[in-house]
Amino acid sequence: MSALPEQIKVGFLGFGKMARSIAEGLQKENRWLTGACDVMPFASEQTKAFASAGELEQWADLILLCVKPQDMATAVASLQGSRPCLSIAAGLSLDTIRSFFKGPAPLLARSMPNLGATVGLSTTAIYCEDEALRALSVELFGAVGYAFAVGKEDLMHGVTGLSGSGPAYVFLLIQAMAEAGVREGIPFDDALKMAVQTVLASATLLAGSSDHPAEWIRRVSSPAGTTIEGMAALEENGMRHAIYEAVHRATERSRELGKKK
Numbered sequence: 001m002s003a004l005p006e007q008i009k010v011g012f013l014g015f016g017k018m019a020r021s022i023a024e025g026l027q028k029e030n031r032w033l034t035g036a037c038d039v040m041p042f043a044s045e046q047t048k049a050f051a052s053a054g055e056l057e058q059w060a061d062l063i064l065l066c067v068k069p070q071d072m073a074t075a076v077a078s079l080q081g082s083r084p085c086l087s088i089a090a091g092l093s094l095d096t097i098r099s100f101f102k103g104p105a106p107l108l109a110r111s112m113p114n115l116g117a118t119v120g121l122s123t124t125a126i127y128c129e130d131e132a133l134r135a136l137s138v139e140l141f142g143a144v145g146y147a148f149a150v151g152k153e154d155l156m157h158g159v160t161g162l163s164g165s166g167p168a169y170v171f172l173l174i175q176a177m178a179e180a181g182v183r184e185g186i187p188f189d190d191a192l193k194m195a196v197q198t199v200l201a202s203a204t205l206l207a208g209s210s211d212h213p214a215e216w217i218r219r220v221s222s223p224a225g226t227t228i229e230g231m232a233a234l235e236e237n238g239m240r241h242a243i244y245e246a247v248h249r250a251t252e253r254s255r256e257l258g259k260k261k
Helices: 017-026 053-059 069-077 094-100 115-119 131-144 155-164 166-183 188-207 213-220 226-236 239-260
Strands: 008-013 032-037 047-049 062-065 085-087 108-112 122-128 145-149
Touching: 008 017, 008 053, 017 032, 017 115, 017 131, 032 053, 062 069, 069 094, 085 131, 094 108, 108 131, 108 155, 115 122, 122 131, 122 155, 131 145, 155 166, 155 239, 166 188, 188 213, 226 239
Parallel strands: 008 032, 008 062, 032 047, 062 085, 085 108, 122 145
Antiparallel strands: 108 122
């Protein structure tokens, strides 16, 4: 990848909710300037609007492909391939995206952010064959949370199954905990706040520690106490296996969808 200026112009091809969240994160740092082209008109004081993908491409140093997977072929066909591109589309391999360009394809990277990007707490995996573009992509997504690179493109399916779909698993856990509180007589609003705060505190403790999760469970579980009894019930009812299967089946579904593109 050729050398880039100190301040990088990031062009968003597609400017939906996820793209806007990424742009807002970038705008907090002087490192980035943002521009966008979208089929729907948008108003933004800090993101420059472009009438066509061609104009966006001429302006930008890096293009973020933020359209839906089913719209990617049409969107990419409007580009000349003169700028490196970073895709956030789930399930589309680099080879598939390359095939959409009418001429020679540019350097490409793909990413899998998650819902956390909307609050600056995304977990984003990057796959890229070019070292410089890979490093730039990790730096870019670092503006909206935690970003890292994977060494094999196939691992992006596992990322989709774990962190891409993961927020829904956690929401279900919180919902179930709140409903369990209602079962024990606690009003739902109070039970929901308790569940949310418990998950938030537990995640914060774990994130700030190098200890294995099992060590934190040990600390909370007194001999013959309430917590170990609850943990036994979770194991008896297959919670661990259910999580394994949720991630596995979401991963396999990602692979299936990728083959259909």
